[in-house]
Amino acid sequence: MPELSVIEAVRETMRSEMRRDSSIILMGEDVGHRGGVFLASDGFVEEFGEDRVIDTPLAESSICGVALGAAVNGMRPIAEIQFADFVWPAINQLVGEAARVRYGTNGVKTAPMTVRVPYGGGVRGGLYHSQSIEVLFAHTPGLSVVAPATPYDAKGLLTTALRSNDPVIVLEHKRTYRLAKGEVPEEEYSIPIGQAEVKREGSDISLVTYGLMLHYSLQAAEMAAGQGIDVEVVDLRTLRPIDAKTIISSVSKTGKALIVQEDTPATSVSSEVAAIIGENCFFDLDGPITRLGPPEIPPMPFSPVQEAAFMPSPEKILDAIARLAAI
Amino acid sequence: MAYEIVLPHVGESVTEAVISKWLKSTGDSIEKYEPLVEVITDKVNMDVPAPESGVLGEILVNEGDTVAMGAVIARMETGGAGPAGSDSKPSSSRIGTLVQGANVGPTGGEFTDTSLSTAPAPASEDAAPISESGSRNYSPVVTRLAAKHGIDLSTVTGTGLGGRVTKKDVLTALESGGSAQPTTSSEEDQVIEPTPIRKMIAEHMVRSVSEIPHAWSAIEVDVTGLVQWRDKNRSEFEASNGVKLTYFPIMLQVVANSLRQNPKLNSSWQEGKIVVKGQINVGVAVASAAGLVVPVVNNADKADLSGISRTFTDLVTKARDNKLDVSDVQGGTFTLNNTGALGSVWGGAIINHPQAAILTTESIVKRPVIISDPTGDSIAVRSMMNMCLSFDHRIIDGAEASEFLQSVKSGIESITADSELK
Numbered sequence: 001m002p003e004l005s006v007i008e009a010v011r012e013t014m015r016s017e018m019r020r021d022s023s024i025i026l027m028g029e030d031v032g033h034r035g036g037v038f039l040a041s042d043g044f045v046e047e048f049g050e051d052r053v054i055d056t057p058l059a060e061s062s063i064c065g066v067a068l069g070a071a072v073n074g075m076r077p078i079a080e081i082q083f084a085d086f087v088w089p090a091i092n093q094l095v096g097e098a099a100r101v102r103y104g105t106n107g108v109k110t111a112p113m114t115v116r117v118p119y120g121g122g123v124r125g126g127l128y129h130s131q132s133i134e135v136l137f138a139h140t141p142g143l144s145v146v147a148p149a150t151p152y153d154a155k156g157l158l159t160t161a162l163r164s165n166d167p168v169i170v171l172e173h174k175r176t177y178r179l180a181k182g183e184v185p186e187e188e189y190s191i192p193i194g195q196a197e198v199k200r201e202g203s204d205i206s207l208v209t210y211g212l213m214l215h216y217s218l219q220a221a222e223m224a225a226g227q228g229i230d231v232e233v234v235d236l237r238t239l240r241p242i243d244a245k246t247i248i249s250s251v252s253k254t255g256k257a258l259i260v261q262e263d264t265p266a267t268s269v270s271s272e273v274a275a276i277i278g279e280n281c282f283f284d285l286d287g288p289i290t291r292l293g294p295p296e297i298p299p300m301p302f303s304p305v306q307e308a309a310f311m312p313s314p315e316k317i318l319d320a321i322a323r324l325a326a327i
Numbered sequence: 328m329a330y331e332i333v334l335p336h337v338g339e340s341v342t343e344a345v346i347s348k349w350l351k352s353t354g355d356s357i358e359k360y361e362p363l364v365e366v367i368t369d370k371v372n373m374d375v376p377a378p379e380s381g382v383l384g385e386i387l388v389n390e391g392d393t394v395a396m397g398a399v400i401a402r403m404e405t406g407g408a409g410p411a412g413s414d415s416k417p418s419s420s421r422i423g424t425l426v427q428g429a430n431v432g433p434t435g436g437e438f439t440d441t442s443l444s445t446a447p448a449p450a451s452e453d454a455a456p457i458s459e460s461g462s463r464n465y466s467p468v469v470t471r472l473a474a475k476h477g478i479d480l481s482t483v484t485g486t487g488l489g490g491r492v493t494k495k496d497v498l499t500a501l502e503s504g505g506s507a508q509p510t511t512s513s514e515e516d517q518v519i520e521p522t523p524i525r526k527m528i529a530e531h532m533v534r535s536v537s538e539i540p541h542a543w544s545a546i547e548v549d550v551t552g553l554v555q556w557r558d559k560n561r562s563e564f565e566a567s568n569g570v571k572l573t574y575f576p577i578m579l580q581v582v583a584n585s586l587r588q589n590p591k592l593n594s595s596w597q598e599g600k601i602v603v604k605g606q607i608n609v610g611v612a613v614a615s616a617a618g619l620v621v622p623v624v625n626n627a628d629k630a631d632l633s634g635i636s637r638t639f640t641d642l643v644t645k646a647r648d649n650k651l652d653v654s655d656v657q658g659g660t661f662t663l664n665n666t667g668a669l670g671s672v673w674g675g676a677i678i679n680h681p682q683a684a685i686l687t688t689e690s691i692v693k694r695p696v697i698i699s700d701p702t703g704d705s706i707a708v709r710s711m712m713n714m715c716l717s718f719d720h721r722i723i724d725g726a727e728a729s730e731f732l733q734s735v736k737s738g739i740e741s742i743t744a745d746s747e748l749k
Binding site for chain 2 (some may be wrong): 283286
C-alpha cells in the first residue's frame with residue numbers, strides 16, 4: 001500500500017474519479033496550466049484537457065456560481081477555492097443558493113458539486129492565507145462539510161463528496177497537505193459523511209478535534225500518556241452533520257471532554273460539540289466541558305512569534321489536558 | 328407573605344388525588360405540620376400537613392374534587408419572610424410535607440424555590456457553605472454513581488482539585504467495598520464481603536429462582552404414631568446402632584419410598600426435556616458455620632433404617648466439622664430440609680437447582696385435633712407436623728405434587744408404636 005501525503009491523496013482521488021466519470025470537471029484559479037497553487041491538479045490539464053480543467057478568473061463568486069449552474073444541469077463540478085480566505089465572495093452562491101437547490105425545487109433539481117477549500121494557518125500565511133472559515137458552512141443546512149485530516153480520510157471523504165448528489169464543502173488543511181502522510185489503498189473506497197472516528201482510544205479524557213489539530217492532539221495525547229493520563233482522541237472528520245453518537249459514547253465513557261480547534265472558539269464548531277455533550281452527557285460528566293482555541297482576534301498574525309502564540313500547539317493542548325485531568 | 332399550598336407528589340405512578348375532607352377552614356390559624364386536608368389516592372390515603380405556620384386563606388378545591396398532583400389547592404399567609412431557613416432541613420416525612428415551589432428531584436433531593444424570599448436565608452447548621460471544602464462540589468457523574476450504589480460521599484477521599492471527589496475516587500471506593508474510609512460508628516451501614524461459599528449459595532439461589540418456575544403446596548401430617556414409635560424403640564435402637572434415633576431418617580425413608588412411586592418428583596428439567604433420575608439420592612440441607620450445605624444420602628430408597636441413620640449422622644457430623652468432600656454433596660436428585668429443627672412451621676423453600684422439588688419437614692407441635700370415628704367426633708391431643716413442598720411447575724402440576732404429599736403423609740401416618748420399621 002503506497003504512502004501518500006494529503007495533497008497526493010487529493011490529487012490521486014480527483015484523477016481516478018475524473019477518469020471514472022466524465023461529468024466531473026475541475027475549475028478554479030491556476031488549476032490548469034499551473035496545476036494548482038498546491039499542485040493538487042498537477043498534470044490534469046494535459047490528461048483531461050482545457051474543457052474539463054478550467055483556469056478561471058480571480059472571481060470566487062463566478063467559480064461557485066458557474067459550478068452550481070453546471071451541477072444543476074447534470075455535471076459534477078469541482079470548484080477549487082485557492083485559499084479559504086478568498087471564499088467570501090462566493091458565500092451567496094454556496095449558502096444562499098447551492099444549499100437550497102434540493103429544497104427550493106422540491107427535489108426536482110440537485111446540486112452535485114464539490115467545493116475544495118484549502119484552509120487553516122500555521123503556514124506563515126498571515127492575514128489572507130490562514131483563515132478557518134468552516135463555521136459559516138457548518139451552520140448551513142443543505143451543505144455537508146467534511147474536514148479530513150489524514151491521507152486515508154482525504155481519499156475516502158473526497159470520493160464520497162464527488163459521488164454525492166448534493167453540495168459538499170471539502171476543507172483541506174494546508175498545513176496537513178505535506179505534513180500528514182499515511183498509507184492509502186490504491187483501490188476505491190469511500191467514508192460516509194457524518195462519521196467521526198476515534199483515532200486514539202483512552203479512558204481519562206475525550207479530546208474532540210479535527211483538521212490540523214488532530215495531529216497536534218495525537219502528539220499531546222502521547223505526551224500525556226507519559227504523565228499517566230489516558231486520552232481518547234475523537235476526529236470529527238465531518239463538521240456537518242456532526243457525529244453526535246461517537247462524541248456521546250466517548251464522553252460518557254471518560255466523563256471529561258476537551259475540544260480543541262484552530263478556529264476562534266466563540267460560536268464555533270467547538271460550541272456545537274460542547275452543546276451536544278452538555279445536552280447528552282450531563283449525568284456522566286466529571287469535569288467542566290473545556291475548549292481550547294486561539295484568542296478572539298480578527299486574523300492569524302503574520303509575525304512568526306505571534307502566529308505561534310495564536311495557534312494551539314501540542315504543548316498548549318498537553319497543558320489543557322493536564323489541567324482537566326487534575327480537576 | 329402569601330403562600331401557595333400544593334398537593335404533594337406521593338409516588339411516581341400516582342398522578343391525581345381526591346380531596347376528601349378539609350380539616351381547617353378559611354381564616355383558621357394553622358401550625359406547621361398540623362393536618363390540613365385529607366386526600367385519597369388509589370395508593371394511599373393521607374393527611375396533608377400544613378407547610379408553614381400561618382393563617383389559611385382561600386381554599387381552591389372543594390371536597391370530593393379530583394386534583395392533579397402538584398396543583399395548588401389553597402393559599403395561606405405566613406408570618407415569616409419566606410420559606411427558606413427551616414425548609415431547607417430535610418424532613419423525615421417528606422412524602423407528606425409541602426415545600427413551597429419544591430419538587431423532589433430524581434435522586435430524592437429537594438429543590439427549594441427561594442425566588443419568593445425577600446430576605447437572605449438564615450444560616451442553618453446543615454447548610455455549610457460550599458466554598459468551605461472543594462469536596463462539596465460533586466460533579467453530575469459523581470452524584471449519580473453515589474446515588475446508584477448508595478455511597479456516602481462524605482466518606483470518600485477526594486483526589487481532585489481542592490480535594491474534589493472525582494469519578495475515579497467513587498469507582499475506587501466502590502471497588503474497595505462501598506466507601507474508601509469506612510467509619511467505625513455502629514450506626515453506619517456495614518458492608519460485608521461475602522465468603523466464597525456465600526457467593527456460591529447466592530449464585531445458586533439466583534439461578535434456581537430465575538430458571539425454575541416455583542409452585543408450592545403444603546400438607547399437615549399427624550405424626551403421633553411416629554412419636555410413639557420413637558419413644559418405644561429409642562433406647563434399644565441407640566444401644567444396638569450406636570447412633571441417636573431421630574425422626575428425620577424415618578421421614579427420609581418414607582420420602583424415598585414416595586419418590587419411587589412418584590418418579591417425576593425425582594427428575595430434572597434439562598434443555599427442554601424431563602430427565603427422570605434412576606437413582607433416588609436425597610440431599611439433606613444442613614446448616615453449618617460456613618453456610619448451607621447439602622450432603623447427599625445415596626440410594627435412600629434401598630437402605631434400611633439403621634443404614635440411613637448411620638449415613639445421615641455421619642454426613643451431618645462431617646458437614647458441621649467442615650469435612651465434607653465433593654462426593655458427599657454431588658448427585659442429589661431431591662432435597663429434604665428439616666426446617667422444623669429451627670422452630671419453623673411453614674416454609675417456601677427454593678429448589679436445589681437442577682432438581683425438581685424440595686420438601687421441608689416443619690416443627691412437630693402438639694395440637695387439639697378433631698378425630699372422627701364411627702362413634703362420633705372427639706377432640707384429641709395429637710402431634711402434628713406440616714410438610715411444605717416447592718416444585719418445578721414445568722415438570723409437576725399441583726395434582727402430582729398433592730399425590731406425592733399424600734403418599735408421604737400416609738406413609739408417616741401409618742407408623743404406630745408397634746410398627747416394625749427396618
